[in-house]
Amino acid sequence: MTSRSRGRPRDPHADELIMKTALELFVERGVEGANFEQIAKRAGVAKVTIYRRWSSKEELLTQAIEQARTLVPEAEIWASTDTSAQQPDQRLMYSWTGTLGDPRFRAALAQLIGSSVSHPALLATYREQYIQPRRQLILTALEHAKKEGKLAEDTDIAAVVDMVVGAAMYRMLIDPTAATDPAATRRYLDNVIRHANRLLQPESEVQT
Template sequence: MTSTRRTRGRPRDPEADEAIMKAALELFVERGLEGANFEQIAKRAGVAKVTVYRRWSSKEELLTQAIERARTLVPEADVWADTDAAAQPAGEQLMDSWVRTFGDARFRAILAQLIGSSVTRPSLLATYREQYIEPRRRAIHAAVERARRDGRPDGDADPEIDAEIDTVIDMVVGAAMYRMLIDPDAPADPAAARRYLEEVLHQADRLLRRPDRPEETA
């Protein structure tokens, strides 16, 4: 007991964290959620099982963090933060990060397991959605709405447009998921991925553009 209390006060070892998360993802891809238990993760990472328990309260929490660490996407805070004129525009940053994700075979395998486990163990996908998907979705929605308000003289929110943005986000994400997981002929090279994403976003932009409403007459 004394040893345990003393160990908890020590700084976390980044190398141990990386080894644990790497082992967790490898086992998750190979064996699914059931096979990625703390005992097997600790064994593959070369650490004591108690080391894993001290860092994460559940394997859902561990895998959620490990999946996010494995993503090639840049954090949404970096993408949507205000930047000066010399910096790369946020849209280009987001496109670059998406293209890298498309070409990442490892992430495709992780995503397939994540979706597959949602039927028998929905807690993992629910945790990942709450901690990472929803914050990104809100950030994208806010950025699109902010850009649209800049083009409206009154700057007022429009509930109908808000609903349209949500629908278009679903369409873009759905197209990307299909491309990554279902289409066997989809080329994985960055140039082809960029062309596809640009076309999807172009079509989404067309859907969001509404004709000007005629002015009301007295």
């Protein structure tokens, strides 16, 4: 006897359409305007289609925001063993340049931060699902380098990572040239990472 199917497989095109629509409404109207009813209406799908895929609005919106990123996954960058390739910080710099210039992600990030007071659950979900795992990858890689003597023993790695990310966030949200001048943004990030590397170097390797 043939076993009964549990249902039709998920349509990836529907997933993409729903996330695209959710992001559009989130950028246009904020969290309140990006509810399941409005998303379903604009996307032309049934609400049950959304409920079957995402358990909450926060889960859908965080996935939609992440979908807008042009950044190469950090897991791929930090796990690379190809010594002939660019260093991880260089690869991140070039990836960040694309992300900082992406108007979709810039607008979504601005809404995400702006809604952190009125809708803290959204930022908390995004932080838990995407920011923290990504941050931990970088911290782990730098801690490994520190144990190998490639970084100064007294380096506060978490503080240095925050400095670099904070500079990138400033460039993305405050400086309009990030969207119009990719070359300038790349030079800026290059300088940020170069100065961060100086802070991380053991004293014996610091050039005078």
